[in-house]
Amino acid sequence: MNSPVNTAATGVCDFAVINPSTGAEIGRAPNMGIADLNHAVATAKAAFAHWSQSSDAERQNACRAVAAKLQEHAAELAELITLEQGKPLNGLGSRWEVGGAAAWAAHTAELSLPVKILQDNSDGRVELHRKPLGVVGSITPWNFPVMIAIWHIMPALRTGNTVVIKPSPYTPLSTLRLVELMQAVLPAGVVTVVTCDDVTSNLGAAMSAHPDIRKIVFTGSCATGQKVMRSAADTMKRLTLELGGNDAGIVLPDADPAAIAEGLFWGAFINNGQTCAAMKRLYVHDSIHDAVCAALVAYAAAVPVGDGMQEGSVLGPVQNKMQFDKVSALVDAARIKGQVLLGGVPGAGLFYPPTIVAGLQNGDALVDEEQFGPALPVIRYTDVDAAIAMANDSPNGLGGSVWSGNIAAAHAVAARLECGSVWINKHGLVQPNAPFGGVKASGLGVEFGEEGLAEYTDIQVIFS
Ligand code: NAD
Secondary structure (H helix, E strand, O other), X not given: OOOXXXXXXXXXXXXXXXXXXXXXXXXXXXXOOHHHHHHHHHHXXXXXXXXXXXXXXXXXXXXXXXXXXXXXXXXXXXXXXXXXXXXXXXXXXXXXXXXXXXXXXXXXXXXXXXXXXXXXXXXEEEEEEEEEOXXXXXXXXXXXXXXXXXXXXXXXXXXXXXXXXXXXXXXXXXXXXXXXXXXXXXXXXXXXXXXXOOOOXXXXXHHHHOOOOOEEEEEOXXXXXXXXXXXXHHHOOEEEEEOOOOEEEEEOOOOOHHHHHHHHHHHHHHHHHOOOOOEEEEEEEOOOHHHHHHHHHHHHHOOOEOOOOOOOOOEOOOOOHHHHHHHHHHHHHHHHHOEEEEOOOOOOOOOOOOEEEEOOOOXXXXXXXXXXXXXXXXXXXXXXXHHHHHHHOOOEEOEEEEEOXXXXXXXXXXXXXXXXXXXXXXXXXXXOOOOEOXXXXXXXXXXXXXXXXXXXXXXXXXXX
């Protein structure tokens, strides 16, 4: 019997890509197999021989050219993202994503890792060099397909590696186009893309075990990240794993509910909550709990939700059925004990309204699990130490936030949170000059800044 997995050198099978706003097929992507992956890795390996030897200035200029290309094609990429991911063109949607990706590419082009002189005296000279690794395998999720691809690809290229990227089967089209645009300004073979449906062909798993891939940079769920780590062991791959989070926000008693409502909303509901470092549970002091809930509900109720292609929409649908069902089930379980203050009733298709649920505690599923969707539990607390303990009572440790008019008090709470980033009076801000990564089960390593760049290199120390 023929295997349904395509193992030919070029794809003969493809799979449908669906617009989550309408349910309509908007395109098809090749369902590649192992032979295609091997071909892509061999191409990247051959390109590495030249690219790794190119000068720093050449690589910098190439990265600048990628940033310019992204700017030039921003409108087209934004439209593709909206069509396959669902997020609106407007607001913190696809135009914002592509703008951020271009800014990230431009910033990464300017980063460098010069030779460090560790010692230079009569005993000798010791130099620390940073060398590219080889072929980097990038595996991306469906929530920010272009932004995360840029986060993976640019530091790899800047440091002299070549890349094979595999996007999520839910959002392959924007990555296919992104890579095509990059290929127009980069030497042949430096970046290639493979796509598959994850059902009949799972190239993410094959990449994690591939002997000619030296590093995997993976953004996705904790469960898949653990699989990547397991299958990377045999070939001793370098790993950067940006995994799930269950970020807590803590509102201190002195915060002004009206002033923080907008920040709280977008901290939790950016990209419909389908953001790794979104605020996924909110602890509010008893003295202002009801006022914060009221201000948050008032802000959320006025946010327009609709088809992302309509200029008036500020939030779109949930991206896929699996995620939609997860959010629905968590809210349904929560309503038994909690009070649904807003939303909670599924709309048509994959639309789910911004939902705010009070009356829950740690131990309730909507609080303990990563919902990755538009439903925020608000938890009442009376003692700040207890709130910090509840925030830390999670296997995850991606981000956290503290909301207060007293910055020193907020800093003191921030220092006690077990997570890779803490924001004060905001949540989820990432920027290209600040390392970002999770602690505990939220990942391994960091992205961005010089620390992120260094993860794409081996250290070689030369003693003379
Ligand atoms: P996912 O883990 O289901 O998929 C991520 C990628 O892994 C996809 O490309 C998928 O095709 C691929 N994959 C599937 N099986 C694989 C395997 N066995 N080996 C290797 N790769 C495999 O995640 P998702 O549903 O696309 O994204 C949502 C999750 O990602 C959430 O948990 C979210 O918190 C997390 N996330 C984290 C960050 C971060 O920076 N920490 C950013 C965005 C998303």
